[in-house]
Amino acid sequence: MKNKNPTSKISSLIACSSLALVPLYGATTVFEDDFSSSLYTNLSNPNLGGGAGNELVFATWTGGGQVTILNGALTALPTSSIRTAVIAFDNTTLTASGEYSFNFDISEFIANTAGNSVPTPDSAAYVSIWKATGYDTSGDNRININTEANTIIDGPIITETGTATASQLKEETYTAAATAQSVTFNYDGTGAIFMLIGAQTGNYPFSSASFDNISVTSIPEPSSAFLGITLLAGLCCRRSRS
Secondary structure: OOOOHHHHHHHHHHHHHHHHHHHHHHEEEEEEEEOOOOOOOEEEOEEHHHHHOOOOOOOOEEOOOOOOEOOOOEEOOOOOOOEEEEEOOOOOOOOOOOOEEEEEEEEEEEEEOOOOOOOOOOOEEEEEEEEEEOOOOOOOOEEEOOOOOOOOOOOOEEEEEEOOOEEEEEEEEEOOEEEEEEEEEEOOOOOOOEEEEEOOOOOOOOOOEEEEEEEEEEOOOHHHHHHHHHHHHHHHHHHHHO
16 A cells, blocks of 8 residues: 655655765765874984885874873973974875865863963964875985974975975964864875874964874765765655555
């Protein structure tokens, strides 16, 4: 016997569409770290590529002694103007080209660690995302990242050697603790993406910043998700008529 109740049909269609939305439109996590058991390599001048030593290990945090894992968070200590940790990913983690999101909490930010209520000028936590190309592991083509450079305020000094190039995709600064933050970027499936996170201060007394619950997620194209929803909704509609 056919279902003559239009309300039931509408409810069935909405329910099916909702079910389709979750798995198809939801982002896929490709990396996550809550710093409960993370590895951190103490290396203030790491190289991406080049075969010259001090090389970054993909998907592992690296930086100088002014950033450390403290109380379950990646923390830039109040010790100098620029304090940065870096992590890099290639296509073994970012397995498809497209849009990604770098997600994180800033669990603590102290603009003036001397206890003064007036923030030190240029104090901020920051996230900077870069694309690296042209590097190798056998020649002299590399990108050096000075994570403790104090000669500039807006981040560490990036030095390109040989055919290696680095281009900044995004940079965001934050002057207060915040949860559920994200910075999106595009990856074309070649080279590597590296993220710099830390704290910066124009002068003493220095700021400090702690990052937690970091993840990288792939974002599906809305057209693909919409197609899946439409197909499943159509199937539900056919079932509601039977």
